[in-house]
Amino acid sequence: MASKPLTGTKVFLMLVAFFGVVIGVNVTMMKLAIATLPGTDVDSPYAAGLTYDREISAAQDQAARKWKVNAHIERATDGGAVLQVEARDASGQPVSGLKFGGRLERPTDKRADLSVELSEAGIGIYRGNAASVAPGQWDLVIEGEARGTRVFLSRNRVILN
Template identity: 40%
Template sequence: MTTVEDMSKGGGFRVTGRTVLFSLIGFFGLITVANIIMIWLAVSTNTGVVVASSYRAGNAYQAELDAARAQVERNWSVSADVARTADGVAFDVTVRDGDGAPVGGLEVSATLASHVSEADDQRVALSEGEIGRYRGSAGTVGSGNWLLIIDAMRGDERVYRSENRVMLR
């Protein structure tokens, strides 16, 4: 039978105040080091910068609101067809005014924007065939979800903009 006296003499493990202190310091030190590494990795791989100058972006905000209001007042109907072809992706955009008449003389562009990387974005200037119908094609585009951005310009003024998600298979 082992007694308390035998345990104190023998080589049994004893938990002392010093053992508890060093264990806690080691545990929280390890957690702190892991947090520092994770923060460093997060900040070094993604800076969080979306625009180069938030001041300029803030100043342009009112102009964006005015452009959106003017677009709604125009009451245009814009339809877009995005289809896979053997060479890549074909765009077919039709622009009609509020009365259903085709709107011609615009500079229309279509952008397939990647949700992952701006390097994968593909911007295509569409050419007008018949009045109000704009067509173009992009090269190789990967499968998946894309953001289709359609911009229509008349001179230096943007008269239409839409952003829609599309799925390319």
Template identity: 35%
Template sequence: MRPETEAMDAIESNARPFTGRKMLLSMLAFFGVIIVVNLGLLGFALDSDNGLVVKNSYVASQDYNRMMAKARAQEELGWRAAVTHRAGVVELRFTDGAGAPLTGLEIAGRLGRPVTDREDRPVAFREAGSGLYRTDAALGAGEWELDAVARDGAGAEFRRIVRFFVKDPGQ
């Protein structure tokens, strides 16, 4: 025998044949990885924003003219609202078109994260004088959204939606 043939015979005798069992295990491993990755992506998708702005766009379109009229009326009021957060308190400062503080407002709304409703909570503000309104809100670090509606004694309504970032919850 030639030396090359002896070496090839030694390699072939040590090689294990590719059986149906190996094929089955290979296929199960391949599809198992795909299934695990898909389940992980599904989990991320369920935990994120669904992208819905309104539940029924047809009904929302029917209210468009009414919403635009409310926006024009709000703009004509000339009210302005500034939002601040510090030491577990959210503050709203309301002024009129001339910059004078607005007092006697009733303010309520919703405070939560912009992309999920899991941490949403209703809030009611109390007047602290000179156009300043406060509510206690221990917020975690990250981005938050306040949707507040203010009403005066004459029935005028002002809605303000503002996003703000909390760097350090203790401050």
């Protein structure tokens, strides 16, 4: 059986086929990487930098109040989570009349963040539910407002199984 000779045309077609496969794989991987990119952590780093002094002042005001705010999050049987926040002032008295809100933020993907609306269930006790919370690590962010001004902010890493 005689083999066909290797010609310049065959070598050229093999090179084109090889580089075509490499370029095709690179384009496919690039499109997949761009489609799954979650984006930036903040929309405008410049604007975030401008608000930095206000955040420091708000943190100092919060520390001066000496409030004790305890949060407890627990998995529900339906896959959700129940969040309870208890707020007490410096003398240990319950703090009522605040508007608390919570967020469960994924450390790796902002698209999975969940908001938790909290309502006052008792004097100084605020509760809320989050539906279909995936297991894993979350950042629990709690914000308290009084008369439209943020008076409390807390961020803690939690693990939900």
